[in-house]
Amino acid sequence: MIESAAIIGLGLIGGSLARDLAAKGVRVFAGGRDEAAVRAAAEQGIARPLTWNEPVDVVVLAVPVVAARELLRELVGRMEGVRLITDVGSTKRSIVDAAEQMGIGDRFVGSHPLAGDHRSGWDASRTGLFEGARVYLSPTRSTEADALELARELWTMIGAVPEVMEAAEHDRRLAWASHLPQAASTALARALAEAGIARSDLGCGGRDVTRVAGSSPEMWADILADNADEVLPALDALELELRALRRAVASGDRDLLRQLLASGRNWHGEQP
Amino acid sequence: MIESAAIIGLGLIGGSLARDLAAKGVRVFAGGRDEAAVRAAAEQGIARPLTWNEPVDVVVLAVPVVAARELLRELVGRMEGVRLITDVGSTKRSIVDAAEQMGIGDRFVGSHPLAGDHRSGWDASRTGLFEGARVYLSPTRSTEADALELARELWTMIGAVPEVMEAAEHDRRLAWASHLPQAASTALARALAEAGIARSDLGCGGRDVTRVAGSSPEMWADILADNADEVLPALDALELELRALRRAVASGDRDLLRQLLASGRNWHGEQP
Numbered sequence: 001m002i003e004s005a006a007i008i009g010l011g012l013i014g015g016s017l018a019r020d021l022a023a024k025g026v027r028v029f030a031g032g033r034d035e036a037a038v039r040a041a042a043e044q045g046i047a048r049p050l051t052w053n054e055p056v057d058v059v060v061l062a063v064p065v066v067a068a069r070e071l072l073r074e075l076v077g078r079m080e081g082v083r084l085i086t087d088v089g090s091t092k093r094s095i096v097d098a099a100e101q102m103g104i105g106d107r108f109v110g111s112h113p114l115a116g117d118h119r120s121g122w123d124a125s126r127t128g129l130f131e132g133a134r135v136y137l138s139p140t141r142s143t144e145a146d147a148l149e150l151a152r153e154l155w156t157m158i159g160a161v162p163e164v165m166e167a168a169e170h171d172r173r174l175a176w177a178s179h180l181p182q183a184a185s186t187a188l189a190r191a192l193a194e195a196g197i198a199r200s201d202l203g204c205g206g207r208d209v210t211r212v213a214g215s216s217p218e219m220w221a222d223i224l225a226d227n228a229d230e231v232l233p234a235l236d237a238l239e240l241e242l243r244a245l246r247r248a249v250a251s252g253d254r255d256l257l258r259q260l261l262a263s264g265r266n267w268h269g270e271q272p
Numbered sequence: 273m274i275e276s277a278a279i280i281g282l283g284l285i286g287g288s289l290a291r292d293l294a295a296k297g298v299r300v301f302a303g304g305r306d307e308a309a310v311r312a313a314a315e316q317g318i319a320r321p322l323t324w325n326e327p328v329d330v331v332v333l334a335v336p337v338v339a340a341r342e343l344l345r346e347l348v349g350r351m352e353g354v355r356l357i358t359d360v361g362s363t364k365r366s367i368v369d370a371a372e373q374m375g376i377g378d379r380f381v382g383s384h385p386l387a388g389d390h391r392s393g394w395d396a397s398r399t400g401l402f403e404g405a406r407v408y409l410s411p412t413r414s415t416e417a418d419a420l421e422l423a424r425e426l427w428t429m430i431g432a433v434p435e436v437m438e439a440a441e442h443d444r445r446l447a448w449a450s451h452l453p454q455a456a457s458t459a460l461a462r463a464l465a466e467a468g469i470a471r472s473d474l475g476c477g478g479r480d481v482t483r484v485a486g487s488s489p490e491m492w493a494d495i496l497a498d499n500a501d502e503v504l505p506a507l508d509a510l511e512l513e514l515r516a517l518r519r520a521v522a523s524g525d526r527d528l529l530r531q532l533l534a535s536g537r538n539w540h541g542e543q544p
Contacts, residue, residue, distance in 0.1 A: 176463070176464055176467045177473045177478055178478055180463065181482065183521075184459075186513075186533055187514045187516075188510060190513045190532065190536050191452065191513045193536075194509060195506070197448045197449050201445065203387070203406075203449070203450055204386075205450065205484040206449055206450055208480045208483045209457050209481050209484060212481060213537060215477070217531075217534040217536075217537055218530060220529075221529035221530040225526050231521050232522060234463070235517065235521065236518075237463040238514065239515070239518075241460070242510065242514070245496075246504065246507045246508075248496075249497065249504060250500065250504060252500060254493045258489045261487075262489040264459075264461035264462050264465075264485040264489075265485060265487065267485065268390075268461055268471060
């Protein structure tokens with residue numbers, strides 16, 4: 001049972017997690033660089049400032065992927081009584097490896113909740129963010145059953161749906177399912193900026209496609225760099241598909257165009 | 273004043289237009305290939321089946337761009353008393369040119385409402401679809417003032433916001449603002465299909481980026497082919513931006529990645 005949790009980083013994910021855990025009666029302690037957020041969470045009765053003077057069951061590193069590794073290194077000496085150490089990052093190999101190397105692999109489980117949107121920071125955080133959301137759990141080679149159980153409990157408690165996935169498989173899949181769409185959206189945004197087209201010139205469709213281009217550059221630079229070996233083949237595949245479309249447009253071959261568009265629609269799953 | 277209108281094609285756009293005009297007291301006649309939709313519109317008291325036995329003020333060709341040209345040719349002899357002939361297609365040069373060549377340029381104004389989503393057909397049509405939506409109006413070289421005024425009235429009446437734009441400028445802008453996002457979404461969908469990633473594996477962000485991949489292949493094959501000369505340079509620009517991102521990912525240069533992502537975010541307009 002989780003009675004207390006320390007959440008470091010009160011951004012969209014950490015802040016929302018703090019709100020939901022507090023609402024479930026968990027004693028939440030909050031830390032991180034954003035002192036105003038920590039203060040606001042304290043004033044709203046959501047979390048007390050983290051001092052490490054009280055023991056906690058769970059530590060959640062709710063900071064970008066590179067910062068999470070550094071934080072883990074910084075905190076490893078303070079987390080002796082902690083039963084579960086987890087994170088919320090979009091890549092899993094690097095943090096899982098780091099935990100293993102620091103000798104805390106037995107108590108570490110990487111988490112990646114598929115929740116949130118392009119906004120960031122405490123002001124964007126809210127209750128119910130994880131309701132129905134998938135959360136990938138990536139154990140280390142030495143994660144103990146108790147830690148994995150606590151990780152399941154942590155996320156299930158606030159309505160998320162855990163799915164255990166080995167870190168390498170997670171990073172491969174997410175390169176396609178999340179990192180590639182982000183790259184596509186950013187590339188499109190940059191092309192439109194260059195062409196002098198404003199986002200307000202777009203219809204609903206164009207706005208959908210470019211929405212995540214508004215995501216945090218700091219967070220995404222870390223993710224794309226951290227998962228580079230998996231992201232590169234995905235980028236190459238997208239380029240090939242764009243070229244196939246380009247050839248069909250250039251040739252004026254409507255049948256081929258229809259075929260390419262239809263296969264996209266079939267994948268999407270809303271055939272007529 | 274618009275007292276009567278013939279709408280040919282009861283898809284998402286034509287069907288929604290019929291609903292809204294009928295609600296404003298316009299006598300609506302409906303035609304088109306989808307006989308079940310024409311019947312449904314009649315049963316629901318929205319529109320009577322179009323027979324051309326009664327005069328109409330306005331004719332709206334609410335069919336895909338290539339079909340609209342053919343329909344115009346077919347109907348040109350029947351539209352003598354009609355004061356405004358318009359369409360709803362996503363490209364404007366070809367239909368405006370066709371109207372001019374058929375000698376009905378004086379009464380023709382091309383329309384392109386930025387409304388709708390990836391769904392299509394009468395079942396997707398609904399009232400209020402055009403509320404607050406921008407609608408581009410592209411006159412011919414010989415459009416008369418009365419026809420342009422009626423086109424404004426048609427769309428303003430149902431809550432849309434008309435903006436007059438020369439057909440060539442329209443097609444150039446829309447190649448970027450609408451046709452390129454569609455191509456990007458379809459290319460991404462195809463890459464994901466190939467990689468064995470289902471749409472249900474995606475988070476909110478990925479789902480946004482791939483939403484319009486579910487659009488009608490028939491409609492979009494026509495649009496992309498019809499606007500090929502403007503779409504090709506847009507596709508090239510997107511490919512260049514993808515390659516720039518690829519180089520940054522491959523080099524592991526986080527500063528460069530941050531810079532590329534930040535310019536996308538700046539364009540998006542939600543800086544922190």
